[in-house]
Amino acid sequence: MSDDLYDRYLAAGRRVTDHQQNCPVCRAEQRCEAGDRLWKLFSRLQDAYLKDRKR
Numbered sequence: 525m526s527d528d529l530y531d532r533y534l535a536a537g538r539r540v541t542d543h544q545q546n547c548p549v550c551r552a553e554q555r556c557e558a559g560d561r562l563w564k565l566f567s568r569l570q571d572a573y574l575k576d577r578k579r
């Protein structure tokens with residue numbers, strides 16, 4: 525398992541949370557463009573991290 529990947533996964537998760545707390549659009553459970561980008565990055569890293577863990 526790569527610690528670097530895990531760190532990036534956690535950091536991306538924090539950025540999503542931070543954004544959601546500061547963005548009225550995302551707080552209303554819709555996703556703005558910036559929030560969508562952060563979310564996609566986060567889910568990519570999450571997929572990679574979970575795949576990495578299974579090995």
Ligand SMILES: [Zn+2]
Nearest residue numbers: 547550556559
């Ligand atoms: Zn947003």
